[in-house]
Amino acid sequence: MRDLRPSGQIVRGADSAADAPADDVLLAMFAAGDAAAARVLTDRLGPRSYSVALRMLGNRAEAEDMTQEAMMRLWKVAPDWVAGQAKVSTWLYRVTMNLCLDRLRKQTPDRLSDVPEPEDGCASAAQKMQDEARRDALQAALSKLPDRQRQAVILRHIEELPNPEIAGIMELSVEAVESLTARGKRALTAILVGRRDELGYDDD
Template structure:
Protein backbone atom coordinates (compact mmCIF):
# COMPACT_ATOMS: atom_id res chain seq x y z
CA UNK A 1 0.00 0.00 0.00
CA UNK A 2 1.09 3.57 -0.72
CA UNK A 3 2.60 5.36 2.29
CA UNK A 4 -0.20 7.54 3.66
CA UNK A 5 1.63 9.02 6.61
CA UNK A 6 2.42 12.29 4.82
CA UNK A 7 1.00 15.24 6.73
CA UNK A 8 -2.34 16.46 5.40
CA UNK A 9 -1.13 20.05 5.18
CA UNK A 10 1.84 19.03 3.08
CA UNK A 11 -0.36 16.89 0.85
CA UNK A 12 -2.67 19.82 0.21
CA UNK A 13 0.12 22.19 -0.74
CA UNK A 14 1.84 19.68 -3.04
CA UNK A 15 -1.22 18.31 -4.78
CA UNK A 16 -3.21 21.47 -5.30
CA UNK A 17 -0.65 23.62 -7.04
CA UNK A 18 -1.84 26.31 -9.40
CA UNK A 19 -3.46 24.84 -12.50
CA UNK A 20 -4.25 21.44 -10.97
CA UNK A 21 -7.73 20.14 -11.77
CA UNK A 22 -10.30 20.15 -8.98
CA UNK A 23 -11.46 17.03 -7.18
CA UNK A 24 -14.78 17.02 -9.06
CA UNK A 25 -12.99 17.07 -12.41
CA UNK A 26 -10.60 14.32 -11.36
CA UNK A 27 -13.41 12.10 -10.12
CA UNK A 28 -15.28 12.60 -13.38
CA UNK A 29 -12.14 11.74 -15.36
CA UNK A 30 -11.68 8.59 -13.28
CA UNK A 31 -15.27 7.56 -13.99
CA UNK A 32 -14.45 7.95 -17.68
CA UNK A 33 -11.49 5.59 -17.36
CA UNK A 34 -8.58 7.93 -16.62
CA UNK A 35 -6.22 5.99 -14.32
CA UNK A 36 -3.98 9.02 -13.82
CA UNK A 37 -6.91 10.88 -12.26
CA UNK A 38 -7.25 8.13 -9.65
CA UNK A 39 -3.55 8.38 -8.82
CA UNK A 40 -3.74 12.16 -8.39
CA UNK A 41 -6.85 11.94 -6.21
CA UNK A 42 -5.29 9.20 -4.09
CA UNK A 43 -2.15 11.29 -3.58
CA UNK A 44 -4.29 14.31 -2.73
CA UNK A 45 -6.95 12.84 -0.48
CA UNK A 46 -5.46 9.60 0.85
CA UNK A 47 -3.04 11.18 3.35
CA UNK A 48 -5.78 13.44 4.71
CA UNK A 49 -8.14 10.52 5.33
CA UNK A 50 -5.31 8.52 6.86
CA UNK A 51 -4.41 11.38 9.20
CA UNK A 52 -7.97 11.60 10.51
CA UNK A 53 -8.32 7.83 10.89
CA UNK A 54 -5.00 7.52 12.70
CA UNK A 55 -5.93 10.22 15.22
CA UNK A 56 -9.35 8.68 15.83
CA UNK A 57 -8.26 5.04 16.01
CA UNK A 58 -4.69 5.33 17.31
CA UNK A 59 -3.80 2.29 15.22
CA UNK A 60 -1.78 2.58 12.02
CA UNK A 61 -2.95 -0.68 10.43
CA UNK A 62 -6.61 0.12 11.09
CA UNK A 63 -6.14 3.66 9.77
CA UNK A 64 -4.66 2.26 6.55
CA UNK A 65 -7.60 -0.14 6.22
CA UNK A 66 -10.06 2.71 6.73
CA UNK A 67 -8.30 4.82 4.10
CA UNK A 68 -8.29 2.00 1.57
CA UNK A 69 -11.97 1.25 2.17
CA UNK A 70 -12.94 4.94 1.95
CA UNK A 71 -11.08 5.34 -1.34
CA UNK A 72 -12.67 2.15 -2.72
CA UNK A 73 -16.10 3.52 -1.89
CA UNK A 74 -15.19 6.75 -3.66
CA UNK A 75 -14.24 4.86 -6.82
CA UNK A 76 -17.46 2.84 -6.72
CA UNK A 77 -19.66 5.92 -6.51
CA UNK A 78 -17.66 7.96 -9.03
CA UNK A 79 -20.01 7.31 -11.99
CA UNK A 80 -22.93 8.67 -9.96
CA UNK A 81 -21.14 11.73 -8.54
CA UNK A 82 -22.98 15.01 -9.13
CA UNK A 83 -20.56 17.93 -9.21
CA UNK A 84 -21.47 20.68 -6.78
CA UNK A 85 -23.64 18.59 -4.48
CA UNK A 86 -20.78 18.37 -1.96
CA UNK A 87 -17.00 18.57 -1.84
CA UNK A 88 -15.32 15.29 -2.71
CA UNK A 89 -13.01 15.69 0.28
CA UNK A 90 -15.98 16.30 2.61
CA UNK A 91 -17.70 13.15 1.31
CA UNK A 92 -14.52 11.14 1.84
CA UNK A 93 -13.98 12.50 5.35
CA UNK A 94 -17.55 11.52 6.25
CA UNK A 95 -17.03 7.98 4.98
CA UNK A 96 -13.73 7.66 6.85
CA UNK A 97 -15.32 9.04 10.00
CA UNK A 98 -18.19 6.56 9.83
CA UNK A 99 -15.79 3.67 9.26
CA UNK A 100 -13.83 4.74 12.33
CA UNK A 101 -17.03 4.92 14.36
CA UNK A 102 -17.91 1.37 13.28
CA UNK A 103 -14.49 0.09 14.32
CA UNK A 104 -14.63 1.81 17.70
CA UNK A 105 -18.15 0.52 18.27
CA UNK A 106 -16.89 -3.03 17.78
CA UNK A 107 -14.26 -2.33 20.42
CA UNK A 108 -16.70 -0.70 22.83
CA UNK A 109 -16.28 -3.50 25.36
CA UNK A 110 -12.64 -2.54 25.84
CA UNK A 111 -11.78 -0.39 28.83
CA UNK A 112 -10.35 3.06 28.20
CA UNK A 113 -7.43 2.03 30.39
CA UNK A 114 -6.56 -0.57 27.79
CA UNK A 115 -6.15 1.95 24.98
CA UNK A 116 -2.99 0.97 23.11
CA UNK A 117 -0.01 3.27 23.14
CA UNK A 118 0.60 4.81 19.70
CA UNK A 119 3.11 3.01 17.53
CA UNK A 120 6.35 4.94 17.49
CA UNK A 121 6.46 5.16 13.71
CA UNK A 122 2.87 6.44 13.63
CA UNK A 123 3.58 9.54 15.70
CA UNK A 124 7.30 9.98 15.40
CA UNK A 125 8.17 12.59 12.80
CA UNK A 126 10.61 14.27 15.15
CA UNK A 127 14.19 13.71 16.24
CA UNK A 128 13.56 14.89 19.77
CA UNK A 129 12.31 12.55 22.48
CA UNK A 130 10.44 15.35 24.22
CA UNK A 131 8.50 16.19 21.09
CA UNK A 132 7.64 12.51 20.71
CA UNK A 133 6.48 12.42 24.33
CA UNK A 134 4.24 15.43 23.71
CA UNK A 135 2.67 13.79 20.67
CA UNK A 136 2.23 10.59 22.67
CA UNK A 137 0.53 12.51 25.48
CA UNK A 138 -1.75 14.32 23.04
CA UNK A 139 -2.75 11.07 21.32
CA UNK A 140 -3.51 9.40 24.64
CA UNK A 141 -5.51 12.43 25.81
CA UNK A 142 -7.49 12.43 22.57
CA UNK A 143 -8.34 8.77 23.12
CA UNK A 144 -10.00 9.66 26.43
CA UNK A 145 -12.44 12.13 24.89
CA UNK A 146 -16.00 11.11 24.02
CA UNK A 147 -16.21 10.08 20.36
CA UNK A 148 -17.93 13.20 19.02
CA UNK A 149 -15.64 15.58 20.89
CA UNK A 150 -12.58 13.73 19.62
CA UNK A 151 -13.88 13.83 16.03
CA UNK A 152 -14.58 17.55 16.20
CA UNK A 153 -11.23 18.39 17.80
CA UNK A 154 -9.28 16.31 15.27
CA UNK A 155 -11.08 17.84 12.29
CA UNK A 156 -10.86 21.42 13.59
CA UNK A 157 -7.53 21.69 15.37
CA UNK A 158 -5.42 18.98 13.71
CA UNK A 159 -6.83 18.87 10.19
CA UNK A 160 -7.68 22.61 10.44
CA UNK A 161 -10.98 22.30 8.59
CA UNK A 162 -13.49 25.17 8.85
CA UNK A 163 -16.48 24.68 11.12
CA UNK A 164 -19.05 24.64 8.27
CA UNK A 165 -17.21 21.77 6.55
CA UNK A 166 -16.94 19.87 9.83
CA UNK A 167 -20.67 20.37 10.34
CA UNK A 168 -21.27 18.76 6.94
CA UNK A 169 -18.96 15.86 7.68
CA UNK A 170 -20.47 15.17 11.10
CA UNK A 171 -24.03 15.99 10.01
CA UNK A 172 -24.55 18.49 12.83
CA UNK A 173 -24.96 22.26 13.10
CA UNK A 174 -22.07 24.72 13.15
CA UNK A 175 -23.10 25.64 16.70
CA UNK A 176 -22.82 21.99 17.73
CA UNK A 177 -19.34 21.82 16.19
CA UNK A 178 -18.28 24.90 18.17
CA UNK A 179 -19.65 23.40 21.38
CA UNK A 180 -17.95 20.04 20.84
CA UNK A 181 -14.57 21.58 20.01
CA UNK A 182 -14.74 23.95 22.99
CA UNK A 183 -15.56 21.13 25.40
CA UNK A 184 -12.94 18.89 23.83
CA UNK A 185 -10.23 21.54 24.13
CA UNK A 186 -11.10 22.13 27.79
CA UNK A 187 -10.94 18.41 28.51
CA UNK A 188 -7.60 18.07 26.73
CA UNK A 189 -6.17 21.03 28.62
CA UNK A 190 -7.23 19.51 31.94
CA UNK A 191 -5.68 16.14 31.09
CA UNK A 192 -2.40 17.63 29.88
CA UNK A 193 -2.09 20.20 32.66
CA UNK A 194 -1.00 17.55 35.14
CA UNK A 195 1.89 16.63 32.84
CA UNK A 196 3.25 20.11 32.11
CA UNK A 197 6.52 19.58 33.96
CA UNK A 198 7.01 16.08 32.60
CA UNK A 199 6.48 17.28 29.02
CA UNK A 200 8.73 20.29 29.43
CA UNK A 201 6.17 23.05 29.01
CA UNK A 202 7.13 26.34 30.65
CA UNK A 203 4.66 27.98 32.96
CA UNK A 204 2.66 30.58 31.12
Template sequence: MDDIQHGTDTDADGDKDAALLQGYAQGDPAAARLLAMHLTPRIYGHAMRVLGDSAEAEDVTQEALLRLWRIAPEWRSGEAKVTTWLYRVVANLCTDRLRKRVPLPLEDVAEPADPAASVEDRLQNVARMDALQLALNTLPDRQRQAVVLRHIDGLANPEIADILEIGVEAVESLTARGKRALTVALAGQREALGYADEKNG
Protein backbone atom coordinates in the same frame (compact mmCIF):
# COMPACT_ATOMS: atom_id res chain seq x y z
CA MET B 1 -4.09 23.52 20.45
CA ASP B 2 -3.79 26.03 17.60
CA ASP B 3 -0.12 25.19 17.04
CA ILE B 4 -1.10 21.79 15.61
CA GLN B 5 -3.69 23.14 13.21
CA HIS B 6 -3.21 22.56 9.49
CA GLY B 7 -4.55 24.52 6.56
CA THR B 8 -7.91 23.80 4.98
CA ASP B 9 -8.84 23.26 1.36
CA THR B 10 -9.35 26.29 -0.81
CA ASP B 11 -12.14 26.34 -3.38
CA ALA B 12 -9.48 25.74 -6.03
CA ASP B 13 -8.36 22.58 -4.21
CA GLY B 14 -11.95 21.37 -4.09
CA ASP B 15 -12.40 21.98 -7.82
CA LYS B 16 -9.14 20.15 -8.54
CA ASP B 17 -10.23 17.16 -6.44
CA ALA B 18 -13.55 16.98 -8.27
CA ALA B 19 -11.82 17.22 -11.66
CA LEU B 20 -9.42 14.41 -10.72
CA LEU B 21 -12.29 12.24 -9.50
CA GLN B 22 -14.13 12.80 -12.77
CA GLY B 23 -10.93 11.99 -14.64
CA TYR B 24 -10.67 8.70 -12.79
CA ALA B 25 -14.32 7.91 -13.60
CA GLN B 26 -13.49 8.46 -17.27
CA GLY B 27 -10.66 5.93 -17.13
CA ASP B 28 -7.60 8.08 -16.34
CA PRO B 29 -5.40 6.09 -13.89
CA ALA B 30 -3.06 9.07 -13.40
CA ALA B 31 -5.98 11.08 -12.01
CA ALA B 32 -6.62 8.38 -9.40
CA ARG B 33 -2.96 8.36 -8.35
CA LEU B 34 -2.83 12.14 -7.99
CA LEU B 35 -6.06 12.25 -6.01
CA ALA B 36 -4.96 9.42 -3.74
CA MET B 37 -1.61 11.14 -3.12
CA HIS B 38 -3.44 14.32 -2.12
CA LEU B 39 -6.13 12.76 0.08
CA THR B 40 -4.52 9.69 1.67
CA PRO B 41 -2.21 11.47 4.17
CA ARG B 42 -5.07 13.64 5.40
CA ILE B 43 -7.64 10.94 5.92
CA TYR B 44 -5.10 8.51 7.36
CA GLY B 45 -3.95 11.17 9.81
CA HIS B 46 -7.55 11.83 10.84
CA ALA B 47 -8.32 8.12 11.29
CA MET B 48 -5.10 7.65 13.26
CA ARG B 49 -5.96 10.46 15.66
CA VAL B 50 -9.51 9.22 16.17
CA LEU B 51 -8.73 5.50 16.41
CA GLY B 52 -5.24 5.60 17.94
CA ASP B 53 -4.21 2.50 15.97
CA SER B 54 -2.16 2.57 12.77
CA ALA B 55 -3.42 -0.73 11.36
CA GLU B 56 -7.05 0.26 11.85
CA ALA B 57 -6.35 3.71 10.41
CA GLU B 58 -4.87 2.07 7.30
CA ASP B 59 -7.92 -0.17 6.94
CA VAL B 60 -10.29 2.79 7.26
CA THR B 61 -8.27 4.81 4.74
CA GLN B 62 -8.35 2.00 2.19
CA GLU B 63 -12.07 1.38 2.68
CA ALA B 64 -12.88 5.09 2.38
CA LEU B 65 -10.91 5.40 -0.86
CA LEU B 66 -12.56 2.28 -2.27
CA ARG B 67 -15.95 3.84 -1.58
CA LEU B 68 -14.81 7.05 -3.27
CA TRP B 69 -13.72 5.14 -6.38
CA ARG B 70 -17.06 3.31 -6.42
CA ILE B 71 -19.15 6.49 -6.40
CA ALA B 72 -16.87 8.36 -8.85
CA PRO B 73 -19.10 7.76 -11.92
CA GLU B 74 -22.06 9.39 -10.13
CA TRP B 75 -20.11 12.33 -8.68
CA ARG B 76 -21.70 15.71 -9.41
CA SER B 77 -19.41 18.71 -9.00
CA GLY B 78 -20.73 21.65 -7.04
CA GLU B 79 -22.93 19.68 -4.63
CA ALA B 80 -20.22 18.86 -2.08
CA LYS B 81 -16.46 18.91 -1.79
CA VAL B 82 -14.71 15.59 -2.30
CA THR B 83 -12.87 16.08 0.99
CA THR B 84 -16.11 16.74 2.90
CA TRP B 85 -17.68 13.57 1.51
CA LEU B 86 -14.55 11.55 2.25
CA TYR B 87 -14.16 12.89 5.80
CA ARG B 88 -17.80 11.92 6.45
CA VAL B 89 -17.11 8.36 5.28
CA VAL B 90 -13.97 8.18 7.43
CA ALA B 91 -15.83 9.58 10.46
CA ASN B 92 -18.56 6.95 10.08
CA LEU B 93 -16.06 4.11 9.60
CA CYS B 94 -14.14 5.26 12.68
CA THR B 95 -17.35 5.45 14.71
CA ASP B 96 -18.24 1.88 13.71
CA ARG B 97 -14.83 0.64 14.84
CA LEU B 98 -14.90 2.59 18.10
CA ARG B 99 -18.21 1.00 18.99
CA LYS B 100 -16.74 -2.46 18.56
CA ARG B 101 -13.66 -2.17 20.75
CA VAL B 102 -11.95 -0.36 23.60
CA PRO B 103 -9.12 1.94 22.44
CA LEU B 104 -5.67 0.49 23.06
CA PRO B 105 -2.86 2.47 24.73
CA LEU B 106 -0.27 3.91 22.37
CA GLU B 107 2.98 3.38 24.24
CA ASP B 108 4.51 1.71 21.20
CA VAL B 109 3.23 4.13 18.55
CA ALA B 110 5.80 6.69 17.42
CA GLU B 111 5.43 9.58 15.03
CA PRO B 112 7.70 9.66 11.95
CA ALA B 113 11.01 11.17 12.98
CA ASP B 114 12.25 14.43 11.50
CA PRO B 115 15.77 13.63 10.24
CA ALA B 116 16.82 17.26 10.76
CA ALA B 117 15.89 17.22 14.44
CA SER B 118 18.22 16.16 17.22
CA VAL B 119 17.60 12.90 19.08
CA GLU B 120 16.41 14.91 22.08
CA ASP B 121 13.99 16.96 19.93
CA ARG B 122 12.65 13.81 18.26
CA LEU B 123 12.04 12.14 21.61
CA GLN B 124 10.32 15.30 22.88
CA ASN B 125 8.08 15.42 19.81
CA VAL B 126 7.18 11.74 20.14
CA ALA B 127 6.35 12.30 23.82
CA ARG B 128 4.14 15.26 22.95
CA MET B 129 2.26 13.42 20.20
CA ASP B 130 1.81 10.32 22.38
CA ALA B 131 0.49 12.48 25.22
CA LEU B 132 -1.91 14.22 22.85
CA GLN B 133 -3.11 10.89 21.47
CA LEU B 134 -3.65 9.41 24.91
CA ALA B 135 -5.56 12.53 25.94
CA LEU B 136 -7.67 12.33 22.77
CA ASN B 137 -8.45 8.71 23.62
CA THR B 138 -10.11 9.84 26.86
CA LEU B 139 -12.69 11.97 25.03
CA PRO B 140 -16.14 10.67 24.07
CA ASP B 141 -16.17 9.58 20.43
CA ARG B 142 -18.05 12.57 18.98
CA GLN B 143 -15.99 15.09 20.95
CA ARG B 144 -12.80 13.41 19.73
CA GLN B 145 -13.91 13.55 16.10
CA ALA B 146 -14.95 17.19 16.36
CA VAL B 147 -11.70 18.22 18.08
CA VAL B 148 -9.56 16.37 15.53
CA LEU B 149 -11.47 17.86 12.59
CA ARG B 150 -11.29 21.39 14.02
CA HIS B 151 -7.96 21.68 15.77
CA ILE B 152 -5.80 19.10 13.95
CA ASP B 153 -7.31 18.87 10.47
CA GLY B 154 -8.10 22.59 10.58
CA LEU B 155 -11.61 22.43 9.11
CA ALA B 156 -14.21 25.15 9.64
CA ASN B 157 -17.26 24.50 11.82
CA PRO B 158 -19.80 24.48 8.93
CA GLU B 159 -17.81 21.78 7.11
CA ILE B 160 -17.46 19.76 10.32
CA ALA B 161 -21.23 20.04 10.76
CA ASP B 162 -21.68 18.58 7.27
CA ILE B 163 -19.21 15.78 7.96
CA LEU B 164 -20.71 14.78 11.31
CA GLU B 165 -24.25 15.55 10.13
CA ILE B 166 -25.05 17.79 13.08
CA GLY B 167 -25.69 21.51 13.55
CA VAL B 168 -22.97 24.16 13.76
CA GLU B 169 -23.93 24.94 17.37
CA ALA B 170 -23.48 21.27 18.25
CA VAL B 171 -20.01 21.36 16.65
CA GLU B 172 -19.10 24.43 18.69
CA SER B 173 -20.28 22.72 21.87
CA LEU B 174 -18.38 19.49 21.12
CA THR B 175 -15.13 21.25 20.27
CA ALA B 176 -15.34 23.59 23.28
CA ARG B 177 -15.96 20.72 25.71
CA GLY B 178 -13.34 18.54 24.04
CA LYS B 179 -10.70 21.26 24.13
CA ARG B 180 -11.40 21.94 27.81
CA ALA B 181 -11.09 18.23 28.59
CA LEU B 182 -7.79 18.02 26.68
CA THR B 183 -6.45 21.06 28.53
CA VAL B 184 -7.25 19.37 31.85
CA ALA B 185 -5.80 16.03 30.72
CA LEU B 186 -2.53 17.61 29.59
CA ALA B 187 -2.23 20.23 32.35
CA GLY B 188 -0.05 18.13 34.63
CA GLN B 189 2.36 17.24 31.83
CA ARG B 190 3.29 20.68 30.50
CA GLU B 191 6.75 20.77 32.05
CA ALA B 192 7.58 17.16 31.18
CA LEU B 193 6.53 17.78 27.57
CA GLY B 194 8.64 20.92 27.22
CA TYR B 195 5.79 23.43 27.39
CA ALA B 196 6.79 25.00 30.70
CA ASP B 197 7.92 28.26 29.09
CA GLU B 198 5.17 28.41 26.48
CA LYS B 199 1.82 30.16 26.89
CA ASN B 200 -0.11 28.12 24.32
CA GLY B 201 1.39 24.65 24.33
Protein backbone atom coordinates in the same frame (compact mmCIF):
# COMPACT_ATOMS: atom_id res chain seq x y z
CA MET C 1 1.39 3.97 3.14
CA ARG C 2 0.06 1.45 0.63
CA ASP C 3 -1.15 2.34 -2.86
CA LEU C 4 -4.77 3.52 -2.55
CA ARG C 5 -5.58 3.70 -6.25
CA PRO C 6 -8.16 1.30 -7.73
CA SER C 7 -6.69 -2.20 -7.96
CA GLY C 8 -3.33 -0.81 -6.80
CA GLN C 9 -2.63 0.19 -10.40
CA ILE C 10 0.54 2.06 -11.29
CA VAL C 11 -0.32 5.23 -13.18
CA ARG C 12 2.12 7.42 -15.03
CA GLY C 13 1.83 10.74 -16.75
CA ALA C 14 -0.64 12.40 -14.36
CA ASP C 15 -0.56 16.13 -13.91
CA SER C 16 1.06 17.55 -10.79
CA ALA C 17 -1.28 18.15 -7.87
CA ALA C 18 -0.79 21.90 -8.16
CA ASP C 19 -2.02 21.93 -11.77
CA ALA C 20 -4.71 19.27 -11.40
CA PRO C 21 -8.44 19.94 -11.75
CA ALA C 22 -10.82 20.16 -8.78
CA ASP C 23 -11.65 17.02 -6.83
CA ASP C 24 -15.09 16.51 -8.35
CA VAL C 25 -13.68 16.97 -11.85
CA LEU C 26 -11.00 14.37 -11.17
CA LEU C 27 -13.61 11.98 -9.82
CA ALA C 28 -15.69 12.41 -12.96
CA MET C 29 -12.58 11.89 -15.10
CA PHE C 30 -11.85 8.64 -13.26
CA ALA C 31 -15.46 7.49 -13.68
CA ALA C 32 -15.09 8.16 -17.41
CA GLY C 33 -12.05 5.92 -17.59
CA ASP C 34 -9.16 8.32 -16.94
CA ALA C 35 -6.93 6.20 -14.71
CA ALA C 36 -4.42 9.01 -14.20
CA ALA C 37 -7.08 11.03 -12.38
CA ALA C 38 -7.11 8.37 -9.64
CA ARG C 39 -3.43 8.94 -8.96
CA VAL C 40 -3.82 12.68 -8.57
CA LEU C 41 -6.91 12.38 -6.39
CA THR C 42 -5.28 9.70 -4.23
CA ASP C 43 -2.15 11.81 -3.75
CA ARG C 44 -4.33 14.75 -2.77
CA LEU C 45 -6.92 13.13 -0.50
CA GLY C 46 -5.31 9.91 0.73
CA PRO C 47 -2.94 11.59 3.22
CA ARG C 48 -5.81 13.64 4.68
CA SER C 49 -7.92 10.55 5.23
CA TYR C 50 -4.96 8.72 6.75
CA SER C 51 -4.11 11.60 9.09
CA VAL C 52 -7.65 11.68 10.48
CA ALA C 53 -7.80 7.89 10.82
CA LEU C 54 -4.46 7.82 12.61
CA ARG C 55 -5.57 10.41 15.17
CA MET C 56 -8.88 8.65 15.67
CA LEU C 57 -7.42 5.16 16.09
CA GLY C 58 -3.84 5.74 17.26
CA ASN C 59 -2.68 2.75 15.22
CA ARG C 60 -0.90 2.98 11.88
CA ALA C 61 -2.02 -0.38 10.47
CA GLU C 62 -5.64 0.23 11.31
CA ALA C 63 -5.45 3.79 9.97
CA GLU C 64 -4.16 2.42 6.66
CA ASP C 65 -7.01 -0.10 6.58
CA MET C 66 -9.60 2.60 7.16
CA THR C 67 -8.03 4.85 4.52
CA GLN C 68 -7.96 1.99 2.03
CA GLU C 69 -11.63 1.25 2.70
CA ALA C 70 -12.64 4.92 2.44
CA MET C 71 -10.85 5.33 -0.89
CA MET C 72 -12.39 2.12 -2.23
CA ARG C 73 -15.82 3.48 -1.38
CA LEU C 74 -14.96 6.70 -3.18
CA TRP C 75 -14.05 4.78 -6.35
CA LYS C 76 -17.32 2.86 -6.12
CA VAL C 77 -19.49 5.99 -5.93
CA ALA C 78 -17.56 7.79 -8.66
CA PRO C 79 -19.94 6.80 -11.51
CA ASP C 80 -22.93 8.16 -9.57
CA TRP C 81 -21.28 11.29 -8.16
CA VAL C 82 -23.25 14.47 -8.81
CA ALA C 83 -21.01 17.52 -9.08
CA GLY C 84 -21.96 20.26 -6.65
CA GLN C 85 -23.86 18.06 -4.21
CA ALA C 86 -20.95 18.00 -1.76
CA LYS C 87 -17.19 18.43 -1.64
CA VAL C 88 -15.36 15.22 -2.36
CA SER C 89 -13.00 15.86 0.55
CA THR C 90 -15.94 16.44 2.90
CA TRP C 91 -17.51 13.16 1.80
CA LEU C 92 -14.21 11.31 2.29
CA TYR C 93 -13.61 12.79 5.74
CA ARG C 94 -17.11 11.75 6.79
CA VAL C 95 -16.69 8.19 5.51
CA THR C 96 -13.27 7.90 7.16
CA MET C 97 -14.62 9.15 10.48
CA ASN C 98 -17.56 6.76 10.39
CA LEU C 99 -15.32 3.81 9.55
CA CYS C 100 -13.06 4.71 12.46
CA LEU C 101 -15.99 5.01 14.85
CA ASP C 102 -17.22 1.57 13.77
CA ARG C 103 -13.75 0.14 14.36
CA LEU C 104 -13.48 1.77 17.80
CA ARG C 105 -16.80 0.30 18.86
CA LYS C 106 -15.60 -3.19 17.94
CA GLN C 107 -12.17 -3.14 19.51
CA THR C 108 -11.09 -3.37 23.13
CA PRO C 109 -10.15 -0.11 24.90
CA ASP C 110 -6.66 1.24 25.41
CA ARG C 111 -5.28 -0.02 22.10
CA LEU C 112 -2.89 2.84 21.47
CA SER C 113 0.14 2.66 19.22
CA ASP C 114 2.79 5.10 18.14
CA VAL C 115 1.74 8.04 16.01
CA PRO C 116 4.39 8.71 13.39
CA GLU C 117 5.59 12.21 12.67
CA PRO C 118 8.29 13.40 10.29
CA GLU C 119 11.65 13.13 11.99
CA ASP C 120 13.79 16.20 12.43
CA GLY C 121 17.38 15.24 11.74
CA CYS C 122 18.63 18.25 13.69
CA ALA C 123 16.72 17.50 16.86
CA SER C 124 18.64 16.16 19.84
CA ALA C 125 17.87 12.76 21.30
CA ALA C 126 16.33 14.42 24.35
CA GLN C 127 14.15 16.66 22.18
CA LYS C 128 13.00 13.68 20.14
CA MET C 129 12.06 11.82 23.31
CA GLN C 130 10.12 14.80 24.60
CA ASP C 131 8.35 15.30 21.26
CA GLU C 132 7.40 11.63 21.24
CA ALA C 133 6.11 11.88 24.80
CA ARG C 134 3.98 14.87 23.81
CA ARG C 135 2.52 13.06 20.80
CA ASP C 136 1.76 9.99 22.90
CA ALA C 137 0.18 12.14 25.61
CA LEU C 138 -2.00 13.93 23.05
CA GLN C 139 -3.07 10.66 21.47
CA ALA C 140 -3.90 9.17 24.88
CA ALA C 141 -5.86 12.30 25.83
CA LEU C 142 -7.76 12.27 22.53
CA SER C 143 -8.76 8.66 23.12
CA LYS C 144 -10.47 9.70 26.36
CA LEU C 145 -12.76 12.23 24.71
CA PRO C 146 -16.31 11.34 23.69
CA ASP C 147 -16.42 10.37 20.02
CA ARG C 148 -18.02 13.57 18.74
CA GLN C 149 -15.70 15.83 20.71
CA ARG C 150 -12.70 13.88 19.46
CA GLN C 151 -13.87 14.24 15.86
CA ALA C 152 -14.40 17.98 16.22
CA VAL C 153 -11.04 18.58 17.90
CA ILE C 154 -9.14 16.53 15.32
CA LEU C 155 -10.77 18.26 12.38
CA ARG C 156 -10.48 21.77 13.82
CA HIS C 157 -7.18 21.83 15.70
CA ILE C 158 -5.16 19.10 13.95
CA GLU C 159 -6.52 19.13 10.39
CA GLU C 160 -7.24 22.87 10.73
CA LEU C 161 -10.50 22.73 8.79
CA PRO C 162 -12.95 25.64 9.01
CA ASN C 163 -16.04 25.14 11.16
CA PRO C 164 -18.49 25.20 8.22
CA GLU C 165 -16.65 22.31 6.54
CA ILE C 166 -16.51 20.39 9.81
CA ALA C 167 -20.25 20.94 10.15
CA GLY C 168 -20.71 19.36 6.74
CA ILE C 169 -18.50 16.40 7.61
CA MET C 170 -20.20 15.75 10.93
CA GLU C 171 -23.67 16.69 9.65
CA LEU C 172 -24.16 19.22 12.44
CA SER C 173 -24.77 22.94 12.69
CA VAL C 174 -21.78 25.28 12.91
CA GLU C 175 -22.89 26.19 16.42
CA ALA C 176 -22.86 22.54 17.47
CA VAL C 177 -19.36 22.14 16.04
CA GLU C 178 -18.15 25.20 17.94
CA SER C 179 -19.62 23.79 21.16
CA LEU C 180 -18.08 20.36 20.65
CA THR C 181 -14.70 21.85 19.82
CA ALA C 182 -14.71 24.12 22.85
CA ARG C 183 -15.73 21.32 25.20
CA GLY C 184 -13.21 18.94 23.69
CA LYS C 185 -10.40 21.47 24.02
CA ARG C 186 -11.29 22.13 27.66
CA ALA C 187 -11.36 18.39 28.33
CA LEU C 188 -7.96 17.90 26.70
CA THR C 189 -6.52 20.72 28.79
CA ALA C 190 -7.92 19.16 31.96
CA ILE C 191 -6.47 15.75 31.06
CA LEU C 192 -3.02 17.13 30.24
CA VAL C 193 -2.71 19.85 32.90
CA GLY C 194 -1.09 17.55 35.44
CA ARG C 195 1.66 16.58 32.98
CA ARG C 196 2.89 20.03 31.94
CA ASP C 197 6.21 19.76 33.76
CA GLU C 198 6.76 16.19 32.61
CA LEU C 199 6.10 17.14 28.98
CA GLY C 200 8.24 20.26 29.12
CA TYR C 201 5.54 22.92 28.83
CA ASP C 202 5.92 26.30 30.51
CA ASP C 203 3.16 27.74 32.63
CA ASP C 204 2.93 30.99 30.62
